[in-house]
Every structure is written in structure tokens, then in C-alpha cells.
Amino acid sequence: MTCLPVVDISHLASDRLNERCAVAQALDRACVEAGFLYIRGSQFDWTLFRRLHARAQLYFALDDAVKMTSYIGRSQNHSGYVPIGEEAFGEGAGDLKEAYDVNCDYPHAEGRRPLLGPNIWPDMAGFREDVSAYYAHIMDIGRQLFRAFALALGLDEDHFGPHLAHPPSQLRLIHYPHDESADDRPGIGAHTDYECFTLLFATAPGLQVLDKQGEWADVPLIDGAMIMNIGDMMEVLSNGRYLATKHRVKKVKEERYSFPMFHACDYDYVIAPVMRGETPRYAPVKGGEHLFSQTARTFAYLKQRAAAGGLVVSEGVPSGFFGQRKGATGA
Numbered sequence: 001m002t003c004l005p006v007v008d009i010s011h012l013a014s015d016r017l018n019e020r021c022a023v024a025q026a027l028d029r030a031c032v033e034a035g036f037l038y039i040r041g042s043q044f045d046w047t048l049f050r051r052l053h054a055r056a057q058l059y060f061a062l063d064d065a066v067k068m069t070s071y072i073g074r075s076q077n078h079s080g081y082v083p084i085g086e087e088a089f090g091e092g093a094g095d096l097k098e099a100y101d102v103n104c105d106y107p108h109a110e111g112r113r114p115l116l117g118p119n120i121w122p123d124m125a126g127f128r129e130d131v132s133a134y135y136a137h138i139m140d141i142g143r144q145l146f147r148a149f150a151l152a153l154g155l156d157e158d159h160f161g162p163h164l165a166h167p168p169s170q171l172r173l174i175h176y177p178h179d180e181s182a183d184d185r186p187g188i189g190a191h192t193d194y195e196c197f198t199l200l201f202a203t204a205p206g207l208q209v210l211d212k213q214g215e216w217a218d219v220p221l222i223d224g225a226m227i228m229n230i231g232d233m234m235e236v237l238s239n240g241r242y243l244a245t246k247h248r249v250k251k252v253k254e255e256r257y258s259f260p261m262f263h264a265c266d267y268d269y270v271i272a273p274v275m276r277g278e279t280p281r282y283a284p285v286k287g288g289e290h291l292f293s294q295t296a297r298t299f300a301y302l303k304q305r306a307a308a309g310g311l312v313v314s315e316g317v318p319s320g321f322f323g324q325r326k327g328a329t330g331a
């Protein structure tokens, strides 16, 4: 069990700057101390959370063959159904989870990128509506948090605003089935998240975080709060003030659903330290390219495309680069 900070973000919606600054300060402290925290706030519309959970239960109960008609490998923007075993972190066996990934729905022909294009949606009445309503809601909260991070890092409050037009921010609906016999397979292997920050809610415990002592600690659920964590790109932006925190889901003890939303900036936005007066400790990287190079390491369909020569992926930073207090000296 670990004791993570709880930050109430209600006042991010306030029209008083001093109230928004107070939240930014609390967020800053929590991110410096832990990089993993709970947020609560009057902004959250829990009916949308319940709708998403109910929809996920209905969706994952469908036959595998039906789900595979929306296989992620058929999409142009890395959206769709992710079957068990598709994704593997490191050299271990594939994760024991299935997912439906929803990306920024970008229908335009101009400006497409590997993670930016039209979503594919399953042929299930209500799915697109429920998932899109949640996506829009959490994107809104994400925009408030980007403003808070700007304040926390000493920038103009709207610093990130111009770089949030069509970010490849991904919502995952994840289903971890319960399987007693699966002792040696993780729900999701140890990793840091690649984006700026992640907002997650889950229906059962199972998430663990690597604490400062290097021990895996359980992250219990708190009613009415979301889990938030820092990702690689915020580590770079903050010049290591905040560290991306390693986490995993071990074999689950009961069926579990979780819904992480990964908040990124626009694909081409160059992520570089923004701290004034500090020597940059990280090399600049295009956010979308970092995201895609990391994604291409864990998804079977992208690995196959790369092996067949149909996909060129930039090498990217080595696994394990982020989330370390020492050694972050730039790529």
C-alpha cells in the first residue's frame, strides 16, 4: 500500500487566478514528490464514467470474431480492438488484457500522421456516443490541467493552448479478464506512459507503482477520485522536475476494467524543457514521434509491418530512459 497525494482541482474552473494558482501549486508539489497522485473535483461528471464502464462491459462480452472486425491493425490512426497478446512490454509474454483504443478522430486528409487519422468504431449502437462523450469530457479536464502545469512551471497560463489543436491523445478501454491459471503473465508489464500525463479510473485494484525505494507499491482506489500520473513528455518539459513514474498491473484477482486517457500535445509539437534559466537536461523530441516509436515497440501488428519493411519508425529513446532521478542527461 502506498500513500499518494490527493489534489482537489475544482478551482481550476474558477475565474480567480489566485485560486487556479493554488491548485497549480498543489499539483506541482504532488508531481515533484510522487509523480503519481489522485485528483478529485467538481468538474467530473460521473454519469459519463458509469456509461463508459457499462459500455465496455457490453463490448468486451461480444464474440472475439465480432471484436476482431474492428482490429486495430486495420485502422489508420492506431484505433480499434486490441486482442489479448497483441501488446507486450519488454521480452516477457504478452499482457493478459484486451482493449479498445480510441484516438483523436481526425477525418481531414491534410495533416495526417501515424497516430492522427479517422477512428474506427465497432458496429455497436451507442458505443461511439458513450465513448466520444467521455473522451470529450476528459479532454476538457486535460486542457484545464495543461493550464495548471503551465502555471506550475512558471509559464503563461495558455502556454500549451496553441499546441492542443488535434493532439494524438488516446483513451483506452482495457479489460483484464480474471484467470487463476495465469500466474506468470502480467496484466500490463512495467512501463512509463509516453505522453504528458495520464488520467485513469479503474473498477478494481491491481495497479502498482514503483516507489522511490524501488519497491512495487499497490495503488488503492479512492471513491470519487481519478488516478493521475506523469508521463515521459512532461518529464522532458519540466526538465526532470517531474519524473515519469514506472507502473504495472500484476495478475488481477478479479475481473477488472480500466480507462486511462493519455494527454499529449499536437503531433509535431517539439517537446523540450520549458523551465526558464535552467540548462536543458533533455534533448528535444517531436511528441508524436516519441509516442509512435514507443508504441511500435509493443504492438505486434506494428512490429510485423516494420519487419516487412512497410513501416519506418525512428529509433527513439531507449526503453527505461525516463523515470530515473539520475542519468537524465539528454539523448
Ligand SMILES: O=C(O)CCC(=O)C(=O)O
Pocket (backbone or CB within 6 Å): 172, 174, 188, 193, 200, 202, 206, 207, 247, 248, 249, 258, 259, 260
Ligand atoms: O490498468 C491500469 O490500471 C493501468 C494501465 C496502464 O498503465 C496503461 O495502459 O498505460
Ligand SMILES: [Fe+2]
Pocket (backbone or CB within 6 Å): 191, 192, 193, 247
Ligand atoms: Fe500506463
